[in-house]
Amino acid sequence: MLLPNRRKLMQGSGALLAAAALPSRLRAAALPRVVVIGGGFAGATVAKYVRRWNPQIQVTLVEPNPAHVSCILSNLVMNGALTMSDITLRYDTLRTKYGVSIVADRAVAIDPVARQVRTQNGSRLPYDKLVLAPGIDFDAIPGLDSAVLPHAWQAGPQTLALKAQLAAVPAGGSFVLAIPPAPYRCPPGPYERACLVADYLKRNRRAGKVIVLDANNDVVAEPHTFHTAFQTTYAGIVEYHPATVVEAVDWSARRIHTNWGPIQADAANIIPRQRAGQLLAASGLLGSDPATRWAPVNPLSYESRLVPDVHVIGDSQGTGQPKSGHMANAQAKVCADALVRYFAGEAPDPAPVTASACYSPITARTASWLTVVFAYDPVSGTMKPVPNTLAEAPAPSSEHYEGMFGWAKNLFADSFS
Ligand SMILES: Cc1cc2nc3c(=O)[nH]c(=O)nc-3n(C[C@H](O)[C@H](O)[C@H](O)COP(=O)(O)OP(=O)(O)OC[C@H]3O[C@@H](n4cnc5c(N)ncnc54)[C@H](O)[C@@H]3O)c2cc1C
Missing domain, CATH: 3.50.50.60 (FAD/NAD(P)-binding domain)
Known part of the structure; x- marks a missing residue:
């Protein structure tokens, strides 16, 4: 740490x-x-x-x-x-x-x-x-009830509710995952979740689709890693739609209204804008x-x-x-x-210095990572990224997947014990 x-x-x-x-x-x-x-x-x-x-x-x-x-x-x-x-x-x-x-x-x-x-x-x-x-x-989205459609962007009971929804996706069904405008908690997190939903559907032979609606103009973190995963590992499963904002939800009709028009879904994980x-x-x-x-x-x-x-x-x-x-x-x-x-x-x-690391599982056995270091800039009075410290793993691997658990164990212990 x-x-x-x-x-x-x-x-x-x-x-x-x-x-x-x-x-x-x-x-x-x-x-x-x-x-x-x-x-x-x-x-x-x-x-x-x-x-x-x-x-x-x-x-x-x-x-x-x-x-x-x-x-x-x-x-x-x-x-x-x-x-x-x-x-x-x-x-x-x-x-x-x-x-x-x-x-x-x-x-x-x-x-x-x-x-x-x-x-x-x-x-x-x-x-x-x-x-x-x-x-x-979280901002409210008209028609969205997190008791019915959990965002699971705070872990707890909603994590298990999301797990149950994923398990219930029918064969050939669609899972819509909506990403809010940045800044939000954990920049790579929603893309990681899209990968793991796709991986789950693939491993369980559901032949389903993961439709990613991103309010941002492009993947916010690790664009190389996630575009590669969407286009190769999950080709034919993940559909990525940038600049797509969820405006309302009518879940009784399984319909999600966006700035481009309505989309039908069998399951959905809509992560609202944050503050x-x-x-x-x-x-x-x-x-x-x-x-x-x-x-x-x-x-x-x-x-x-x-x-x-x-x-x-x-x-x-x-x-x-x-x-x-x-x-x-x-x-x-x-x-x-x-x-x-x-x-x-x-x-x-x-002269304080801070750092961030996020590990992202890409499949059930591989992960990627992203790091950056920030230092205080006395001229602007702000924290700025230290040049050349923003780095992402060259490719997801099983070594990074194992490394993720060691990193998390250290962070958990340093914070709570
Ligand atoms: C899917 C996912 C994956 C992630 N992966 C990573 C990762 O790989 N690496 C990484 O570094 N980060 C990751 N994050 C982000 C990380 O979880 C958050 O950035 C982190 O939890 C922020 O910590 P916090 O203490 O600010 O807030 P929180 O962890 O949300 O803690 C806030 C606490 O405040 C309590 N609280 C709220 N209001 C009150 C109140 N009025 N009175 C008393 N208590 C209150 C809450 O109960 C809660 O316990 C991930 C997040 C998600 C959703």
């Missing part, structure tokens, strides 16, 4: 706060309090690393689910290669090894003046620093322009540019870095480092 370049790790009794350097409102407080909302890759990692780097800081993680179900590898539950338990990550180690307090509740409001988080069960959690990591929310988790808009973290979908933050610390002492990491932030679990983990470490320095009266690391 990529670690931020920390100049000083606080150690042992030397980790005691540099009280004289603290902001005046914190000097009287017993111990600094960090509240984290959301226990996905971003939230779990920041909670763990703040505690690991300075156990003097109290960290409370607010998350309604008893465990996190990873989107990463979830397409392999859809095709039967893995089970839900393989992608279910528990919070026990965060609590027992790192001393993170876990509050099993949903945050419903933030009061940035009183510095409190209100939860669904009525608790009020005070904070000195708040980290928001609630992931994504930051709902709590962000409600808390003023997206500003007053309703077109803003992701939270503007300072990438040195991930502090909101709009609400002081509130930091936003993972898929909800709007720095232009890819929305991936690997990237969420990297941003969480930059943020944890900045929080530890803040409570020690220090400025954030002026």
Whole structure:
């Protein structure tokens, strides 16, 4: 895992706060309090690393689910290669090894003046620093009900519902997969899913079709890999339609309305357009322009540019870095480092570096990968891709398929244990 370049790790009794350097409102407080909302890759990692780097800081993680179900590898539950338990990550180690307090509740409001988080069960959690990591929310599509047609772009019960739909595709039937406009969670993910649906139909001799409706003008990530897969491995099975937007769904008639006209389908996976988790808009973290979908933050610390002492990491932030679990983990470490320095009266690391990797199974035995490194550009104040670091596997292979599990195991462990 990529670690931020920390100049000083606080150690042992030397980790005691540099009280004289603290902001005046914190000097009287017993111990600094960090509240984290959301226990996905971003939230779990920041909670763990703040505690690991300075156990003097109290960290409370607010998350309604008893465990996190990873989107990463979830397409392999859809095709039967893995089970839900393989992608279910528990919070026990965060609590027992790192001393993170876990509050099993949903945050419903933030009061940035009183510095409190209100939860669904009525608790009020005070904070000195708040980290928001609630992931994504979805735009509504007229007629689309995710209880009937699961997007499965958040893993959990919808993953199994999608698996059941795939298993029920009739012989010669059509499976429509709709991709939203970028930016969305996991740039290669929908194309990977299209490949695995096609692979499933091929292996089970269903002679079906996978119709990919892409709202983007071309494949968003790994175009060489996915165009090659669609045109060769899945020739005659995958039909790819760029610049095709789903406008409405009439599932009682099995009809999907697009900007080009209606399409009939036997099964469908429509992934809606995405934006930051709902709590962000409600808390003023997206500003007053309703077109803003992701939270503007300072990438040195991930502090909101709009609400002081509130930091936003993972898929909800709007720095232009890819929305991936690997990237969420990297941003969480930059943020944890900045929080530890803040409570020690220090400025954030002026030169953070982050990275992302996505592995994509292309068949039941082969996978591809995509990586990129980002570095802080002090002139623009933004994170920019480091030249020549954007790379994709030259071709899918069984070695990459095996490598995918080692990579995921490391990421899961670094975030949750
Ligand atoms: C099919 C698929 C494949 C993928 N493959 C890869 C891959 O190969 N590599 C990779 O790096 N990434 C991959 N990703 C992307 C990755 O899953 C996401 O980028 C990552 O999960 C983002 O982490 P996050 O912590 O921001 O959000 P999430 O993982 O969504 O976590 C958000 C958490 O916040 C909680 N929450 C939400 N609202 C509240 C609230 N109000 N109060 C309290 N808690 C709340 C939720 O319950 C959830 O646990 C894939 C995604 C998909 C869909």
